[in-house]
Amino acid sequence: MATSEVTAALQTLGLTEWESRAYLALLEEAPATGYAIAKRAGIARAKIYEVLASLTARNIVQVSRGEPQKYGPLPPRELISRLRAQFNDNLDAAEDALTVYANAAESGGEIWDLQGRSAIIERANQLISVAKSRILAEIWAQDVPALHEQLIAAIARGVTVIVIGYGELELPGAVIHRHPGTDVVTSGLGGRWLVISVDDREIVAGNVSAGAHSRAAWTSHPGLVVPVTELVRHDLYKIEMLDRHADVLEASFGPGLQRLRDKYAPLAGQ
Incomplete structure (x- = not known):
């Protein structure tokens, strides 16, 4: 192969033309002085030491400590x-x-409309993968397998994962609060919803049980991130209060707070 072709190949790897020529000259004759390399490579003596210094700094060329200094090339392999x-x-x-x-x-501030279960799950996993501090989530048991790998990886990174679980969830390392009214909520929402809030700065929230017709929103817009994240927190407050004071609360509002649910149920047809 011609010298010019090898020089061109080395340039594609990040060496300059002069660096490539000096390296090839050393492959032909080493150890060699700067003067000998300049002569063999066709590089001006005023530039050769600058070129050799660059190659030495990158550990492509070694230099001796004696006088005169001599140079040797790193083997090609x-x-x-x-x-x-x-x-x-x-x-x-x-x-x-x-x-x-x-x-x-x-x-950045846009509100994106995600359509189809696969697109929603993909975006939720992407958010989970970049979480740094905390994930707040509401997840139905049927949807955990699609998110399991990324959630476990987040936990391994030291991210706090707090989940309101609808049904029986298996997620080692996460803090799981089981929602007491899975069937009631599923019926009221018209399906299984997924809510993922990452670091209080970005969310995915929507229905994931309608296959290709599933829809969700994804955004970092504070106008949605703040209230959606706050809703998850309020669900956590409610579940913890029920865990400790169910007898008092259910005496006032019925099992699972059903009378409260009925009072603020979605409008008919919504």
Whole structure:
């Protein structure tokens, strides 16, 4: 292969033309002085030490301590392995940065209409995957398997996961408060709802039991995030109060607070 082709190939890996030529010169003759490398590579003597310093800083070239200083190249196989590792690290860093940026740009104050169960579950899992401190959620038992992996991963990261569970939920590491009126709520809402609030800053909330006709909202708009998150908190207050004072509360409002539910039931036809 011609020297120009190899030089061009090295440039695609992030080396400059002069760096590529100096490296190839060292593969042909090493150890070598800066003067000898400049002569063999066709690089001006005034520039060769700058080029060699750049290659040395990147551990592509080693330099001796004696006088005159001599240089040697990293073997090609090791060079490619190192560049591949650096490239993969850079790709990972770029992916993380772009994901954070895209999420912020996508949901910055807009209210998005998610249609179809798969789209809702996918977005809920994405929110869970970037949670840093706390997840508040209301989940029916039938929908836990679709979210289980990301919720467990969040718990492993140290995220506090607090769930109001409708039915029997298995989610090790989460704080689960079982809702006492699963069937009543399901009937009143017209299906199973999913509410995910992440770090009090972003939510997904909607019906996930209607298949392709399921609909939910996804947003970081405080006009929805604040009241929806607060509703989850109020459900938590209610469940904890029922756990401790069910006899008193149910004496006033009926089993499961049914008389309160009836008093503020959805309007007919809604």
